[in-house]
Amino acid sequence: MQIGLANAAMVAVILWLNYPVMRWLSADGIERSLYMGVLVVASASAYFIVLALTGVRVRHFRQR
């Protein structure tokens, strides 16, 4: 359930922020790289923030 919510948040952020395909194709290399960076950071943040808010902690993944 927690991972499902986190994925939904990530997908929502990507759909909200993503450019149309034509804009990606016409942009220059620097603009594409910078905006891809923004998308990756924003969507990863959304995913991990929702995971944290729903109670998933790093310690749950500690194992020896």
Add this chain to the structure above:
Amino acid sequence: MSSQPTMPPEKQPPAKAPGLLRSSGLVGIMTMFSRVLGLVRDMVIARYFGAGAGADAFFVAFKIPNFLRRLFAEGAFSQAFVPVLSSYRAKHSVSDVKRLVDAVAGSLGLVLLGITLVAMLGAPLLTAVFAPGFLDDDVKFALTSDMLRITFPYLLMISLTAFAGGILNSYDRFAVPAFTPVLLNLAMIGAAVYLTPLMSEPIMALAWGVFIAGALQLFFQLPFLMRLGLMPRPRVDYRHEGVSRILKLMVPALFGVSVSQINLLLDTVLASFLQTGSVSWLYYSDRLSELPLGVFGIAIATVILPSLSRKHAAASNDQFAATLDWAVRAVLIIGVPSALALVLLAEPLIATLFHYGEVTDRDVAMSAQSLRAYSAGLLAFMVIKVLAPGFFARQDTRTPVKIGIIAMVANMVFNLALIVPLAHAGLALATSLSAWLNAVLLWRGLKRRVPGKASQAGGNTSCKLAWQMLPWLPLFCG
């Protein structure tokens, strides 16, 4: 050569056991660094040598030892050596472990030296087998053979590096082997920039770069082996109990690794019948889908093999199952969002990384189609990476091979069914579907062999998450 337990395990050097999460993170960061540097290396090579006859010749001369390295050193040998070494550490004395290391170093070294010498002498024959298309072009053919003589010793050096890395991983020194591939990229970038002007045939600089990289990677690991007190004194002894166990385990493992290589080969053969560009579209999308797999999947698989081997050696079924459960959960928490992001951002990612120069808008669109198809199988590729060590740790290399063969046959059936309606994307989708079959069969096999409570929990976790993935299914078909 004694295989009698002569000293209790507590007399072994105390092994620091960092958490699996920390170790996976460390290996993942190193692998990520190495992959990024690999991209830089490709950009430098493209800038200096483009895609002419020299570059073609080099890629073949580098591909042959590299293909054998995957098959032999990093595939079959590591999978057979680490569990045997772990069982020696658990059940035998320090001096027995040392004798095993010496015997493996001598026996492995001798075989590899023989193969290397034969390959260097028969370089033209090897070139004819791996690149029959070059037979029509005398200059390209001769250049490839000349470079192969320089690049082939890389197999010897990198196999010994894999051996040293296996020892270091068994002692939880994951950072050193994980950092080592960075040296290959640095050596090749350095050779392209600094050696090229010194060579009468510029492309030869890259071949020497590969040779230097092999030596650098091997010598880099030796001080760390010395610090563990396990610097090998090579001794040829094929009758050593540990060596013969490794050889017995290696044969099916070698076949298992070959299965995936044959699969890749068949996909390429089929793609060559499709319209021009299909092989490249599959290559670009494969490079992208390999990134999360290479960084996270392999990182987790690397660190759990020694841990699982120890737990199996200690006959701790519940802990063994708990470690597998941890690995599957770790893969799911990273694999699901990675697959979704690759699907949603297929065109933007391809455009950002590859849409330069000769790559057209249509190439981006076609590559994005196969990237979506590969993404559908990303989770399965990652799960296979972590479940297969569950068998290797139990010194069972046969079952994953049998399952691999079933998946290979299924892949061919899916290929033939999907290539007509979906073209190159059909080949990628067939790979994904057969990966899912492979993953499910591995999980069922492990569930039967490891009846611990945690493996049931792991199964439940997987089922719940698979259920949650269902609503996203239409995305992969888009």
